[in-house]
Amino acid sequence: MAALFEIREKIITACRQYESLLMTAVRFLAVLLATMYINGRIGYMDTLTSPLLMLIIALIGTLIPGNVTVAILAVIVLLHLYTLAMEAAAVGAVLFLLILLLYYRFSPKDSMLMLLYPASFTLGIPYVMPIAGGLLYSAGSALTCVVAIVFNSFISFVADNEKTLGQVSEEADIIGRFRFLIDGIMQNKGMIVMAAAAAVTALVVYLIRRLAVRYAWYIAIAVGAILQLIILLVGDMSFNIGLSVGRIFAGVLISVLIAAVLGFFLFNLDYSRIENTQFEDDDYYYYVKAVPKITVKEAKRTVKKISMSRHTPRKKPAETPVAGRPEPEDEYDDGYGDFGDDYFADSSMEFYSED
């Protein structure tokens, strides 16, 4: 296990050197995949589906805040919907407006979940999103997942019924189509079950991973995955949604693996990144690159001698030290060796300055 941690440290150190580049690449890919997903499902406006424009949108998406990127994607969706049918665009606009007013008002910081959701859905592993959200962000990621699922199922509903919606019909049918679209959202039991499972999972994962217990992250992943599986299966049975049980199992399993890898690499990081700062005092200009330290303590084993004396007190060994028993070397020593003690590891900084 210690070898694994050393490998982890090496990989993280290597990644940190190129961190900003890596994060930009991930964001670029996420925005590109989301745009491709939208254009693939509901690409009714030909101008927007050109690959060059998609690349430009993805490039812009890497430069601006995540929430603004989400808003741009929402506008793209609306333009496509408008090309198909005015009613679809109207319902879409209402949906987006409500989400904007009620949810984005809190300016959530987990727009990455939103951007990556279409990609994970296409790959059949949307179950990883609530787990990752609970691990990496706040309890609010439960809502982000719900919003992503509602968006996604609305897009899918429009794509599946494009013929019905695209027909040119008389004025009187406007309300009929409007009702058809709203029914499509409100009575989509599959979506409701998925959203409930995601919300509960994200909340539970968040609550468990914050607990001050050993392996909190891994317990959170396991409990979250099992809970999600149970809610999906129970929902499927009681509402007859027709989800494929095999696919759910496979999806959840792969999601757990991805979440475990995430947990292994990001566990206990305080998300402080490499920071390039500059400041000055009376004598110098400082250009400082601050690199957060990650330290893995070497496994330390304390050998305990168990005294066979009959008068050994059984309790409060700290107050009445037993001869031959070593004193705990650090205040967090709990007698189990040092494994897991990096829960409390401090991140500190290394400095160098250039003139």
Added chain:
Amino acid sequence: MINEQRVKLMTRMAIYEKNSGAEDERTNSYFLNDYISGQFLRSFICVTISFIIIAGVYGIYNFEELMLTVYSLDLKALAIRIIAAYAVFLAGYLIITFLVYSVRYLKMRKRLEQYYRDLRKLAASYREEGDR
């Protein structure tokens, strides 16, 4: 000679200023009560607009039934129901607003206190140097 301790302090402060310093400073210009009241006002506006949108969509969705029964409707009972729904919606949303923004305010205070501690240490370090 570069004072390493001082560089550490200044770096930590510069990182804070770059990341959340400006926003924290803005938030800190309010007392907790004023800050929360301001957020309540924004929430109130958001909830009201949302409620009008939802009511409008509901109205269009049930357009035919509404038109058919508009004369037989008990308007007073309808108004009471609408106001009750709005009140519940608003109250729920304001509770969430209160929780979210009081937590944010308290976290901001903690960050700012750390910043001022660093600032005092820095000032002390310069004073010491001046004494020498």
